[in-house]
Every structure is written in structure tokens, then in C-alpha cells.
Amino acid sequence: MxxxxxxxxxxxxxxxxxxxxxxxxxxxxxxxxxxxxxxxxxxxxxxxxxxxxxxxxxxxxxxxxxxxxxxxxxxxxxxxxxxxxxxxxxxxxxxxxxxxxxxxxxxxxxxxxxxxxLYRLNLADLKLPDCAGYTLCLLAEADRDLAQSWRAAYLRETGLSAGGGLQAAAKNDIAGYIAAGSHRVLRRAGQPVGMTGFNAHLPQTVQIGGVFTPHEFRGQGVARRAVGLHLKEARENGVTDAMLFAANDTAARAYEAIGFTKIGAFxxxxxxxxxxxxx
The missing domain is CATH 3.40.630 (Aminopeptidase)
Known part of the structure; x- marks a missing residue:
């Protein structure tokens, strides 16, 4: 080579x-x-x-x-x-x-x-769940301290950041997401309940990453609504396909519920x- x-x-x-x-x-x-x-x-x-x-x-x-x-x-x-x-x-x-x-x-x-x-979805086949009462907002419009605490929890759970650098990494990540406009916060009746984003973005294709639901809101369909609404927004802006890799069986079921199909392993x-x- x-x-x-x-x-x-x-x-x-x-x-x-x-x-x-x-x-x-x-x-x-x-x-x-x-x-x-x-x-x-x-x-x-x-x-x-x-x-x-x-x-x-x-x-x-x-x-x-x-x-x-x-x-x-x-x-x-x-x-x-x-x-x-x-x-x-x-x-x-x-x-x-x-x-x-x-x-x-x-x-x-x-x-x-x-x-x-590894999962893929043609956004024409997106199955959006009932999102009455749910809205997305730009990460820049959400409480930054809350977003940083969520990101730190995500890094801790996934093992993607080591010990002493956890808070600094979370702060840096959130600042980068805000600058890129890549992430969203899901609100239910005005209350922040989860975060979603794209960790890679091309004109026609996005890759979902950094999806996080706090423990107190898990098992309530937060992740699939957050991802679904963000993909609906992307589809309206011309994106046709989405990719993701699921961290666990619960996440996989949430993504399958909105139309994702397994195509391999990452x-x-x-x-x-x-x-x-x-x-």
C-alpha cells in the first residue's frame, strides 16, 4: 500500500x-x-x-x-x-x-x-412513533450544564473516556456539538428527557451517535422518539439514508421499531x- x-x-x-x-x-x-x-x-x-x-x-x-x-x-x-x-x-x-x-x-x-x-435505514421508510408532547431543540438552546452531565454519564457508561479526563472530555464534546449543530435535546412537555445526534454527516447520509437517555427516563420510548424526530428533520433537509451501531439489545429494539435493519457488525x-x- x-x-x-x-x-x-x-x-x-x-x-x-x-x-x-x-x-x-x-x-x-x-x-x-x-x-x-x-x-x-x-x-x-x-x-x-x-x-x-x-x-x-x-x-x-x-x-x-x-x-x-x-x-x-x-x-x-x-x-x-x-x-x-x-x-x-x-x-x-x-x-x-x-x-x-x-x-x-x-x-x-x-x-x-x-x-x-450495524444498522441502516432508508429515510423514506422511517416509522415515526407518536410524538405528541415531544419536541426537539438545538443543543445550543438547552441547559449546557445538564448536557455536559449527560455526556459525562454517556462516556462513563461506554468507557470512551478514562478517569480524570471525564468532565473535561464531556465539556469539550458538548462545545464541539454546539459548534457543529450536530446534536439535539428531546423535551417532553418542556422537560429535557434525552439527547441525540449525528457523529458523521454527509449530504445524503447521516450516522447517529451519542444517543443518551438518563436513567429516570429509560424504558419510556425516549431514544426512538429523539432519533426519529432528528431523522425526520434530516429527511426534510435532503438526507436519504441513516446508519448507526447499537450498543445493546434495548437500543437495537428501539432502532428496529423506527425501521432500521441490521446489515453487519461494527x-x-x-x-x-x-x-x-x-x-
């Missing part, structure tokens, strides 16, 4: 779009932060070409996360290409993440090591300390 340059961008985008269900993070990061560096989520690509066509792409962000879209599984070549680099984790199609992890020799326990069902392997790649 060879490192891509700016001239390769159109071909890379076309290839990743053909595999959009497991390429939302790379495509969204490319769209928002580009290939020139200077942002933690700016991207670098390694590409395998065969007879003038791309067969495999590995995306690596400046903060050290790798996203394999490598159907031919060229792990030996990839390991050589990345020799000496340090990565914090791998995310993507579960089979590819497992193969890349083995090839890199990463046998140590990870901070986050999850495989979650894996996340995240280490507390960067892992150096050796040949």
Missing part, C-alpha cells in the same frame, strides 16, 4: 462511498477536516491500487485512529506501510478490524473492545496508550 496524495482524493471518495455503511467516519472527517493536517481528525490515506483501480483504503486520523476499508485484507503490506507509527485504535467492519489487529500483533487488552450490530478497539507498529 502507498500513501495517497491530494490528486487521489476523488478516487478515494468514490471508493469509500461505495462502502459507505462502514466508511462514514473517514468520509465525514475528510469532508470536514481534509488531508492537509492541522486538526486531530484530519486524515491521511494509504491506498492499494490494482490495474488503475483502488482495491483497499486505510484512513488514519492525526489523533491516531485507523479506519480500514480493505476488502482484500492486505494486512502484511499495511503493516509495512505503517511501520514506526503509533495508533490509538481501529474502527470499522468487524471482520476487517479483527484481521488488522491480529496482523499488527495487538494482543494486549484494550480500553474499549466492542463489536456492535468494531471499535481503543487503547489508553498509543500502540507502536513494528514490522
Amino acid at each position: 502507498i500513501r495517497a496524495n491530494l490528486a487521489d482524493r476523488p478516487a478515494i471518495e468514490a471508493f469509500l462511498t461505495d462502502h459507505v455503511a462502514t466508511s462514514m467516519f473517514p468520509l465525514s472527517n475528510l469532508r470536514n477536516h481534509g488531508m492537509a493536517g492541522g486538526h486531530p481528525r484530519a486524515v491521511t490515506f494509504w491506498v492499494r491500487w490494482e490495474t488503475g483501480r483502488i482495491t483497499d483504503v486505510l484512513t488514519v486520523t492525526d489523533e491516531g485512529f485507523a479506519f480500514p476499508q480493505c476488502p482484500t485484507m492486505p494486512w502484511g503490506d499495511l503493516r509495512v506501510a505503517l511501520a514506526g507509527q503509533a495508533l490509538r485504535g481501529i474502527m470499522g467492519d468487524a471482520g476487517q478490524v479483527a484481521g488488522m489487529r491480529v496482523a499488527l500483533g495487538w494482543a494486549d487488552a484494550a480500553q474499549v473492545d466492542e463489536i456492535e450490530p 468494531a471499535m478497539v481503543i487503547y489508553k496508550d498509543p500502540q507502536v507498529i513494528h514490522v
